[in-house]
Amino acid sequence: MFDLERWQEIFDTIRKNKLRTFLTGLSVASGIFILVILLGFGQGMQNGIEKEFKTDAATSIWVWPGRTTIAHNGLNPGRRVQLRNENLDYINNTLDADFDKVSTFYFPRDIQVLYKNDLIVYQVIGTTDDVQVIENQYIVEGRFINERDLAENAKVAVISSKIKKEVFKDLDSPLGEYLTISGAGFRIVGVYSEVSGDDEGEEERIWIPLTTAQLAFNGGDRINNLTFMLPEKTNLGQTVASSLAFEDEIRGYLYKAHGIAPEDERAIHIWNPIEEAKRYYSLTGNIKFFFWFVGVCTIIAGVVGVSNIMLIVVKERTREIGIRKALGAKPWFIVSMILQESIFVTAISGFTGLILSMGLLEIIGPNVEIDYVVNPSVNFNVAFTTVIVLISAGTLAGFFPAWRAANIQVINALRDE
């Protein structure tokens, strides 16, 4: 392998058979190139879909009331259902249901928000401390509403970074400033941002503690909706099953507590996006599988291509092999020389293809922002393994014709045809 004389002989052969070498190299390099780009875009699509879906916590359930449509227990249809604090307390303390966190919204009505006597138009929502997890928000400055705010009915507000930009652009920080909400002063204690950016106008909201909102704005014990976050199970199937079980549990409780006919579908709305999530997840799974499938086909095509080239090369060289044998070359020596040459050429061109394609992905990848394709990239180990597989397969495929050619009787190899 490290015989200098042999390498000189091999380089000699390569140098003097440039076209053949070039064509072999080209087919290997382009095969690897295509494969890597394909795998890269497969990953890109997966990234894209995952990003599309990550906007809100994947395992959340939203509950909000409507109107009854069916008479039940002596109550008329058309009755408005109203969720109350006691429902939340019951769910939190008594109901035996499997969930991580719950948050609730109360939307105060007919209120005005002023900052230094200027009217600003954003939605004010009373909520609890868990909402930021459920809504996939993070704190940029200061803090979020906490349990103490809720216990003390504190007049504090958390605004979005969008509001900060639009209203408080002249200040370093809006923390400590006061918003006047229907006459009451609320101190700003935090700035939040949405993980997914401001896609759906969710950064238009000003959070205040639920208890304060109910007390200050005639809320009584009314709440407008409930949002649950469920634990993720070991696999998607289990997550879906436990999510559906939870949905039943919560529906059962609320329908009973509010005297709703079990078959009444409009009285309380429950939106459970896990079904959708399941579709998305299986879609990414399928896409990934598809790209792998195409990739493996490319590899197989590459292997077949390399083997074919090897076959042709060996056939083309049959006479040369005969001559070399007549001059005293041993069969094994010839086989190993042919293989060494082909390994060398496939390796160089394979890695060239690898470097070019990975370079291309590296350069254009981060700039790709088409819908559903985000940052196409490829795992280096996967690509590297592919090159190795291609080289080994090509070698193996080349071995048999080379071995056969090296064992052809010299007179047959030299026969004029």
Add this chain to the structure above:
Amino acid sequence: MIEIKDLHKSYKMGSNSLHVLKGLNFSIGEGELVAIMGSSGSGKSTLLNILGMLDEADSGEYTLDGVPIKNLNETKAAQYRNKFLGFIFQSFNLINYKNAAENVALPLYYQKVPRKERQEKALKYLDQVGLKEWAHHLPSELSGGQKQRVAIARAMAAEPKVLLADELTGALDSKTSYEIMDLIQTINDQGNTILVVTHEEDIAHMCKRIVHLKDGIIEKDEKVKQVRASAYV
């Protein structure tokens, strides 16, 4: 140098078998220049291939420089060929992508001679066949006679015990043929043992001995007065 006893060879083709060599006996001493003659299909090439270890006899004995040649595997045969024999073919059989010097140096590569020494020797033998100036030309840039000279230089380069030539002038016109034979005679004069297969009378008479093959047996084995090729060049 070469000794064969009761050599038999037949080719099987389907159910038929063609008995080509039917018990040949002869011996060739060192420094001889022998022509093997016979009509087409008489088994000349078959005999030469067996002597060259490119093919194996069915039965009989073959001794080369005191070494019995029997049951050789490919590796052993390659070793013996490299050590004992130099081949000259009718169709030259040069490697087309190697230049003249590289072709001549190739058998030395298989003798594990270092590169530099290979190149020196190649040039020396090319000089002997009068082609030093053509050392860096590819076979495609050479005439038939020049190609055969390169082939002769290549056969000589390994310094073999015996040179085997099959129809070495078969592809050449008569003038070029005589030039090649002149070269062969010169090499023989230096003491090299040479076996030439031919079906041309004039070529055969430029050797010192003619073995006539007919129907698989030796019809006649005669010493002849050598015609010097230089007279015709």
